[in-house]
Amino acid sequence: MDRFQELSAFIAVVETGGFTAAARIMGESQSSISKAVNALEKRLGVALLHRSTRKVTLTDQGQKYYERTRPLLDEINMADSELASSTLDFTGLVRIAAPSTFGRLHVLPLIPELLSCHPGLKVDLVLSDALRDMVEDRIDLAIRLSPSNDPDSVVRRVGSTSLVCAGSRCYFAQYGVPRTPADLIDHNCLIYGAMTEWSFTGPSGRFSVPVSGSLSSNSAETILAGVQAGVGIGMFYRASLVEELKHADVITVLDEFVNESRDVNLVWPKRRFISTRVRIATDFFTQRLPLRL
Template identity: 65%
Template structure:
């Protein structure tokens, strides 16, 4: 077995926390990863991992070996990427993760432009409202509209987007426009992900208002569609006001009582080395999203 493959498999298991996760990240079978690590341990004559049915952890020898070899592997990868990048022929796969609604509204429309600039790129898009483990799932770049909980992640802030309350002109003509947050008790409020209390700000600080309605959903897409259909009032991020939701018939209300916002961020996993193609894709989305939003 190639010694470089053995080392790559070992590093992947350490950073993802398991053989199956390492296989997903590396794009090979779990048995191939296990075989490579076993071969490395046999060649070195030491046990690198403590294996149980529930976890895989480094032994003392394994930790020392990781700390010594990881910088070497990073240097090799960086040298390769610098050489490839110098030819201006960026190729290879970039795995991108983002939320379903934001991805459909803002990431997918930019893909043709990105591939026109770098036609040899291969993009693997994962759209999910759940927050993924970047290393375990082999994600190269995450685009998030939420706080980044991982303190070791590399975060590039693009811009901020505020919360808005919005409904259709047709709905407000029938039911009136709420003037203060307390008025929402008399309106059909569309509940996203079980959030039956909406947050506002006033002269005396922040406060919450209970809301209810005849439509609730675990997807922002459903709430947006219901708003556009004139069913009720929804609360979501201003970045969602695109397409039909940017129509003049869609009105925002209670703006003076809303001060909550979120960063739109580009996030890399905790890796010392970031490939040239991931850096280029990150720079592209940083500029394109800022212009689009």
């Protein structure tokens, strides 16, 4: 039996909740759908579905198989539709993930231009500081400022941004300005994520300083709000402070000790076929993002 037919039948059963409904939407008989799923399970050597008289549910292995194969079927269907289309206005949804602050400042302002250039596209922009699982969360394209060592992903570097240590003038007026990284032990350092040690560079090379403070968060926006309110000092990507550094309220300190940078990467799942809509978005951000960094 055709493997594509087996896969299509399996996914239809999962998403409709039963063999009868799957047969109806696929225009096949219930017996042919059942035979296709049975053939798939026999070929794989595992049970993908729990069958009962009332409902059909996924086994643990079936759930994993569904999560891996559903995006592949989407891409096959998209490839068929794109090749069958005679127009250049590619359509479809592109789900993009980016860090909250960086995404708000640098990705969101570019979305209107992307949609204007390609009216058939739809964008679902997910702003989160959490490192999203691209397969599980159905992410087509991720914009990341952290190193990416995932062997199942393709990474394209589009630029870099340096780290900066920053605080508000009102905080420094009250507590003084640190002159060396060692001075941070006497300051309220706001902790983003697990960054309880900040890296610096001196005459003898790189070194780390343990830091602590009254506020920690997994949200860079929260740390930035704390700095703006004069709560303490934070470590940021310079690209996330472009608006704040235009004004006099937030300033950087210890600049001579901070020279570390992070790559800005476009990341997408390593698949044999990448849809044209994802390629369009990738090429667009490859061209436009470096101009903002």
